Amino acid sequence: AETFLMNVTRGTGTSGLASIPRRRNRIVRPLLGFTHLELCNYLVERGISWREDLTNADTYYLRSYIRYEILPRLEVKNPQVLSAISGACDIVSDEDAYVSGVAARCLRKLTVREYDGYVVLDAARLAATDVVIARRVIRLAVKHLADDPRLEARHVESVLMAVANGRGAVNLPQDIQARIEFGTLTLAKAYRKESAGNIPAGVHDAHTHMSETSFSAWLSVPGEQRLTQNRRLRARLIPVEHGLDVVSFARAHGREWLGESVLLDAEAAGIDATHGGRLWIEPPCAGDVLCPLGMHGQSKKLSDLLSASRLPVAERRGVPVVRTSPNGRIVWVAGIRADERSKCTQDTKVLLELSIHESLITVSDSYGG
Incomplete structure (x- = not known):
């Protein structure tokens, strides 16, 4: 009853009620159905001593205020108020499990993309979802980013208001931001460091500094490089x-149109056809310029290319840019566009295949459904 009234006072959703x-899970609370007074009387009758937190009697704290000031007054109106609130909590709990x-299931359908540091939902479909379910979808998606x-x-409500307006950004607790752009709702976690010690055995990690959205590393050719916990570039x-x-x-077997892979001329990309070599991977840098494939050698700012791709801002910093060297020209903006200067021709002797491999965390599966 105390927790119920505390959550009502603070403002909460159905789960809080x-x-x-x-x-x-493994935590069982066998004494939850007993009041503080009942437990104290039980211990006194059996001569069992116990320790009491001094704050339990301090009505400065909300729980104590409700216990000693609010509940006694409610019991004057209804002596069975504790039982009534407990019964209401049980009903709400059952209905809450159903809504979850x-x-x-709705979250699974609305999810466009989901990686380690962010979740992208279809904003238009979310706006058309019944508000009761939409609220819970937001909570489940955010819980994927922070326990x-x-x-x-x-x-x-602020997030749903932005979704209804079709634009805007909302700062949430735990350094999470919700942003509406290009018809999507992106829930993104702020920068987090990631330990290089977690890199699986067998995956190249030399000269590497990585986080969920920031990375720089050499990619051996042939070889594989881990970008984040669930993304690899091969x-x-x-x-x-x-x-x-x-x-x-190359056109038939390259899957750049799906953002998955590309086939290029190995030699044009600076790779020795016989002995292989290595390429440099890093995030987009200010002032980057490339000659996008299909533009017949015309140059374009990388920032303009990313904007034209309608990629949400939160995702742009996580786009791997493959170069010939740390200060070399761009070979492939992974999943977006290759550079014209590395394209295949009829004189190509060895193809270089670059591919992104995702191991997606299914948000909805984490919470049932």
């Missing part, structure tokens, strides 16, 4: 068979 669950299941997001009802060399129409083959 359900109060503390009797069981959550529905929201988890204890500390969201209040006002935070959720490179391999493919000798061209005699008589093969290289350009047509």
Whole structure:
């Protein structure tokens, strides 16, 4: 009853009104159904001593204020008020579990992309979702970014207001920001360092500094480089068979239009066809310029290319840029566009395949549904 009234006072969603669950995973609370007074009387009757937190009697604290000031007054109106509130909490808890299941399934359908540091939802479809489910979708998505997001009802309503308006940004607790742009809602966690010690064995990590959205590393060719916990960039060399129409083959088998891979001329990208080599990977840098494939050698600022790709701002800093060297020209803006100077021609002898591999964390699966 105390937790219920505390959460009502602070402002909360249905989960908060359900109060503390009797069981959550491995944690069981067998004494939850007893009042503080009942437990004290039980101990006194059996001569058992106990320790009491001094703040328990200090009505400066909200829980104590409710226990000693509010509940006694409510009991004057209804002697069974504790039982009534407890019963209401049980009902709310059951309904909350049902809504969570529905929201988890809805979240799966609305999710456009999800990686270590951010979740991207379809804003238009979210705006058309029943508000009860939409609120829970926001909470589930944010919980994917922070175990204890500390969201209040006002935070959720602010996000939904921005979604309804089709634009805007909302700062949330735990350094999370919600931003509406290009028809999507991006929930992004602020910069977080990541330990290089977590890199799986067998994955090249020399000269590497990485975080969830920032990285710089050498990519061995052939080889693989870990970008974040769930993203890897791979490179391999493919000798061209005699008589093969290289350009047509590259168009048919390169999957750049899906943002997954690209086939380039190894030698044009600075890679020795016989002994291989290495390429440099880093985030987009201010002033970067490339000659996007398909623009016939015309140059374009990388910032303009990313803007034209309608990629949310929060995601742009996580785009891997592959170069010939740390200060060399761009070979591939991973998942966006290759550079014209590294394209395949009929004279290409060895193909360089660069590919992004995602191991997505399914937000909805983490919470059922």
